[in-house]
Amino acid sequence: MPLKVGILDSTLREGEQTPGVLFNKNQRIEIAQLLSDAHVAMIEAGHPLVSPDIYSAIKEIMDMKASGMINSEIIAHSRAVNSDIDSAASLGVDRIAIFYGVSDIHLDNKTHRSRTEALDIIYDSISYASSTGIPVRFTAEDASRTDINFLRNVVRTAVDAGADRVSIADTLGILTPEKTAYIFNNLSDIKGVEYDFHGHNDMGMALANGLAAAESGATIIHSTVNGLGERVGIIPTQALGVLLNYHLGVDAINLLSLKPLSELIEKYSGITMPPNYPVTGSTAFTHKSGVHVDGIIRNPGTYEFMDPSRLGLQHSFTIDKYSGKHALREKLANMGINADDNKISYMLEKIKNNNMVYSEDDLKEIANSDNQRHYVK
Structure with a gap:
């Protein structure tokens, strides 16, 4: 297990590949600043040749880096072609990330190259990028559909050409934690390189695969805020940050930044997060069942894996037909209403006979109702 696992946030690159999502220049800069303030290790700022506004935004982000406003490592994305590499190098980024499809299906149907030709292209492009003096990933x-022996050759070729990092991409989101560990364990003996993991979430396994990668030697895990990305996206930054903290004891991101980041990306992407979204969803620490609420009142650790205050949040609970007397009494006390056992019993009878969620105004109305004096225990 690595002593340190960092987060590469790719909201500005992978995240903008979400269908319907486009960030303008000012939004990109604001997102980069907030990510740096959150202490992510790396920010994938985009592919500069995609559009002039991305190029311009990366340039300003690098100016901010030079002035000390941004501290994270800034990465520019690049195809394995010299024009892309030149564009990235002209910005003076901290790292150039070159990608190339290495599975047989990509080689046969997309690039129409043999394995030998692919290795030559990979070597030449990394060598060219390394000649700029900028580190290369x-x-x-x-990679997840690539023959493991050929994948080993790919990694060796990349290292020989000058790359100090190799990202293992589960481009289709087909891995399981066991298969993820298998890949990293079979690459662990190759010297002079550190590994990233880039996992898509097509089968809902991305976060679990990211943990398996970290446990098997990857020192950087890729994510996006709110899990944005191609198709159904990749690992969510907020879930990854909490997962690394809880299971590995790694402070890869400032946990207090997760909710503001989620809200900012929700605003700029136009994609509304469901209330039950992990970590930062509006009901992530909201409890309903009477048994659960009773446990929370006695000791929050009974039904909360983490103190929500560490995330800048607080727990709450709803009042409806599932509620018990402990939940109702606690809710009323928080509203400044003292209720004896008779009043609690009266109110619960009213609540359980109606199929609705009760607001504070609803509860005040019942608590102040004259009918409660007729209640017989």
């Missing part, structure tokens, strides 16, 4: 696109 190579991304083995579709």
Whole structure:
């Protein structure tokens, strides 16, 4: 297990590949600043040749880096072609990330190259990028469907050409934690390189695969805020940050930054997060069942894996037909209403006979109702 696992946030690159999502220049700069303030290790700022506004935004982000306003490592994305590499190098980024599809299906149907030709292209492009003096990461696109022996050759080729990092990409989101560990364990003996993991979430396994990668030697895990990205996206930054903290004891991101980041990306992407979204969803620490609420009142650790105050949040609970007397009494006390057992019993009878969620105004109305004096225990 590595002593340190960092987060590479790719909201500005992978995140903007979400269908319907486009960030303008000012939004990109604001997102980069907030990510740096959150202490993520790396920010993938985009592919500069995609559009002039991305190029311009990366340039300003690098100016901010030079002035000390941004501290995270800034990465520019690049195809394995010299024009892309030149564009990235002209910005003076901290790292150039070159990607190339290495599975047989990509070689046969997309690039129409043999394995030998692919290795030559990978070597030449990394060598060219390394000649700029800028560190290089190579991304083995579709690594999860690549023959493991050929993948080893790819990694060795990238290292020989000058890459100090290789990203293992589960481009289709097909891995399981066991298969993820298998890949990293079979690459662990190759010297002179550190590994990233880039996992898509097509089968809902991305976060679990990211943990398996970290436990098997990857020192950087890729994510996006709110899990944005191609198709159904990749690992969510907020879930990854909490997962690394809880299971590995790694402070890869400032936990207090997760909710503001989620809200900012929700605003700029136009994609509304469901209330039950992990970590930062509006009901992530909201409890309903009477048994659960009773446990929370006695000791929050009974039904909360983490003190929500560490995330700048607080727990709450709803009042409806599932509520018990402990929940109702606690809710009323928080509203400044003292209720004896008779009043609690009266109110619960009213609540359980109606199929609705009760607001504070609803509860005040019942608590102040004259009918409660007729209640017989």
